[in-house]
Amino acid sequence: MKCQRCHGLMVVDHFIDMEDDSGHLWMRGWRCVTCGDVVDPKIHRHRLIQSSLRDRMAQVLARKPKKVREVVRLSA
Secondary structure, eight states: OBOTTTOOBEEEEEEEETTOTTSOEEEEEEEETTTOOEEOHHHHHHHHHHHHHHHHHHHHHHHSOOOOOOOOOOOO
C-alpha cells in the first residue's frame, strides 16, 4: 500500500485508542515509514466518504448549464 500524502511505503502497525471510554483499545492501522501518516479503518472510511461526496459535487457542478445573462442598457 502507498501513502496518499507522500507515496511512501505503508506498513501495518498497532495503535492505542486513548479516547475510548472503556479503557485502552488496541487497533490495527497503516503507518507510512517516510512521513508518519497514520490510516486506521475509521480514517480510511471517512476519506472514502469525503472523496465520494467531492466526486458527486463535481459531477453536479459539471452538469449545471451556465446562465447566460443579457445586458440591457437603460436610456436616461
